[in-house]
Amino acid sequence: MSDIAVIGLGAMGTALAHAFLNKGHEVTVWNRSPAKAEALAARGAVVAKTVEEAVRSSPLIVACLLVYDTVHEALGAAEAAFSGRTLVNLTNGTPDQARAMSDWAARHGANYLDGGIMAVPPMIGGQHALILYGGSRQAFETYSGRLDALGASRYLGEDAGLAPLYDISLLAGMYGLFAGVLQALALTGKAGIPAREFMPLLTAWLEAMQGALPKWAEQIDSGDHTSNVVSNLGMQADAYVNLIDATRSAAVSAELVLPMQDLMRRGVAAGNANADLSSLVGLLQRPKPGA
Ligand SMILES: NC(=O)c1ccc[n+]([C@@H]2O[C@H](COP(=O)([O-])OP(=O)(O)OC[C@H]3O[C@@H](n4cnc5c(N)ncnc54)[C@H](OP(=O)(O)O)[C@@H]3O)[C@@H](O)[C@H]2O)c1
Missing domain, CATH: 1.10.1040.10 (N-(1-d-carboxylethyl)-l-norvaline Dehydrogenase; domain 2)
Structure with a gap:
């Protein structure tokens, strides 16, 4: 048995898996393209051949895939293995998608936390990374110690939609700022400054x-x-x-x-x-x- 299974080894999932290893956790990983697991395997991660094998390896499953459709597609193949486990989904999505995922997890006997990652991969595990969580309080209380390996953890409440709501609202503030900066640079740049x-x-x-x-x-x-x-x-x-x-x-x-x-x-x-x-x-x- 591992402590944590990480499903999805893109830029972000890879950073999450390294951060768990850095804290000394036993980690099992799965990715559609197995080559992305090699560096993690060299550090001691167990590489699962299937999603189901990864899910059965650990009480805590952290998924970080491209979009929610990807999560449903990947985890759907292993739904029978989720009973009694906790799923933490850190894939970017909408509040409605998070609530639907929470219902999916409940139907398969799993506790569910939805997370919003307020960081880019190099920040994961560092002092400036913030991860927002919404969903099962019991799951957060049980696993926040492990999840703290990723950065500061902030629990928002029982509604799984809260993490994407905060995430998207923070991004709205960021893009508003970026839009103003682009405009200012277009104006001054046109004047040769x-x-x-x-x-x-x-x-x-x-x-x-x-x-x-x-x-x-x-x-x-x-x-x-x-x-x-x-x-x-x-x-x-x-x-x-x-x-x-x-x-x-x-x-x-x-x-x-x-x-x-x-x-x-x-x-x-x-x-x-x-x-x-x-x-x-x-x-x-x-x-x-x-x-
Ligand atoms: N990177 C960031 O700065 C950042 C910051 C905050 C949040 N996020 C969020 O984190 C999540 C992952 O981002 P990322 O940067 O890791 O993206 P990425 O590097 O593009 O990785 C995408 C991951 O999804 C997997 N995937 C895509 N389609 C799939 C399918 N049909 N079946 C199975 N697996 C599939 C990929 O597997 P393969 O390796 O096989 O292609 C890979 O593991 C996204 O929701 C993103 O919005 C990212």
């Missing part, structure tokens, strides 16, 4: 602007978006027109920034000109008229 010269100003500015976010959290939770406002929506909506006009006259595409203008205008039209930008969250939570 080297990205290396502009980047230090941009990173310092973004860091300073993060200071506003804790106040947004208070405003959103309290529903009061109008106390102590220093940069009201009406002012920002007017200034934003300049951002769009300057972008267009520089012959730079405004495709990333136009949706924000639309949202700001809707906020002003809804009577929120004196509120903070945080008031736009409520508009996003309602479908756009006609959508």
Whole structure:
């Protein structure tokens, strides 16, 4: 018997398996393409010939495959082996997919945790890796010691959909940031300003602007978006027109920034000109008229 079976040895699954080995755990691995298991075998991992053999090897099965369809396809071949075991699925997906996977595990007698990996493979096992978990509390309490080998573990609650919800929301924040950075670099680059010269100003500015976010959290939770406002929506909506006009006259595409203008205008039209930008969250939570 091993301590942990790792199903899927892509870039991420391989990093997970190495992190478990680094902590001295007995690890069994399986991958569709067996060659990816060789380096792990050289470090003492047992290589299973089938998914079923991997599942039967351990009480804790960690799956990290490309998408949920892949997980269903791979694990479906071994469903009879899951009874009494714990499945931790770290594949990226949606809350609905996670809940369906949790139901699948329950039907086959397994405890289930769904996880969201907030790290890239080289970070796994290091102090900056965060893994979010939702699902069986009992499974988390039993195995968090082993799972801590991957990074900081954060349990969110019994709903398996919570891990992908947090994961996707964190990614939404990240992609919003990246979109703004791409726009800024397109504008300055078009004017011949080297990205290396502009980047230090941009990173310092973004860091300073993060200071506003804790106040947004208070405003959103309290529903009061109008106390102590220093940069009201009406002012920002007017200034934003300049951002769009300057972008267009520089012959730079405004495709990333136009949706924000639309949202700001809707906020002003809804009577929120004196509120903070945080008031736009409520508009996003309602479908756009006609959508
Ligand atoms: N890499 C990252 O930075 C990162 C960060 C956070 C989360 N994630 C998530 O982690 C998961 C794995 O990512 P990764 O970077 O390891 O991807 P990857 O390197 O592309 O590996 C994909 C894995 O899925 C397996 N696979 C694909 N189709 C399959 C099928 N039909 N049947 C059986 N196995 C199949 C591959 O097997 P073969 O080796 O045989 O092709 C491989 O083990 C994804 O859900 C990803 O979103 C990745």
